[in-house]
Amino acid sequence: MRITIDIPPDIEEKLLKKCEEKGITPSQFILALLDWYFLKRYQAKPLEISEFIAYARKIGSERVKYCKYSDGKYCMLESLDDVFEDKTPEPLNIYKCLFCPYYIDRRKERRRESLKIDEDIIKIAKLSAKLVVELYGEKLGYRPKLKVEDKPVEDIEKIKKLIEDW
Numbered sequence: 001m002r003i004t005i006d007i008p009p010d011i012e013e014k015l016l017k018k019c020e021e022k023g024i025t026p027s028q029f030i031l032a033l034l035d036w037y038f039l040k041r042y043q044a045k046p047l048e049i050s051e052f053i054a055y056a057r058k059i060g061s062e063r064v065k066y067c068k069y070s071d072g073k074y075c076m077l078e079s080l081d082d083v084f085e086d087k088t089p090e091p092l093n094i095y096k097c098l099f100c101p102y103y104i105d106r107r108k109e110r111r112r113e114s115l116k117i118d119e120d121i122i123k124i125a126k127l128s129a130k131l132v133v134e135l136y137g138e139k140l141g142y143r144p145k146l147k148v149e150d151k152p153v154e155d156i157e158k159i160k161k162l163i164e165d166w
Contacts, residue, residue, distance in 0.1 A: 003030070060094030067097065068104040077102055107143055125161050 015108050069076040072093060079089040097103065104140065133142060 005030070054125070056098055057094060062100040063097040063100065063103055064092050064094055066106050067100070068106050068109070069102060070097070075100075120165070124159060124162050127162070 015029070019026050020027075024032070062143065064072065065072055067075070073091055074089050075092055075097075083088045
C-alpha cells in the first residue's frame with residue numbers, strides 16, 4: 001500500500017530535520033506515527049484498568065463478608081473438600097470468591113425471612129379480591145375475560161372462617 005501525504009513546505013523542513021536528528025527516513029517516521037496512533041487508540045487506558053480492579057476488589061470483599069458458606073477466613077465448602085482430600089484448608093481469596101459458583105448472599109435470606117407472609121393471609125386476600133370483583137366489578141367498569149362464579153355468599157363464609165381460625 002502506498003500513502004501520499006501533502007505537507008506544507010515549512011512543516012516539511014522541520015520534519016526532515018527531526019528525521020535526520022533521529023537517524024530515520026521520512027517513511028519510517030510515518031510508519032512509526034501510524035503505529036503510535038493505532039496502538040494508542042486501541043490500548044486500554046491504565047485508569048480504566050485500575051478502576052476495574054478496585055471494583056473487583058470491592059465486590060470480592062463483599063462476597064467474602066456476606067457469603068453463606070464463608071466465615072470471613074475460610075470457605076466451608078472448600079474446607080470440607082480439603083478435609084476429604086487430606087489437605088490443609090486454604091484461606092479465602094477475594095478474587096477466587098468473585099467467580100465462585102456456590103456464592104449465596106446471606107442478606108437475601110434475611111430479607112426473605114422478614115418478608116415471609118402467612119399462607120392464610122394470602123388466601124384471605126385472594127377471596128376478598130374475588131368478592132370485591134363480584135360485588136363491585138360492574139360499577140368500577142371491570143369486565144373480566146373469564147366468567148366469575150356466582151357464589152359470593154359462600155366466599156364470605158370462607159373469609160369469616162379463615163379470619164376466625166387465624
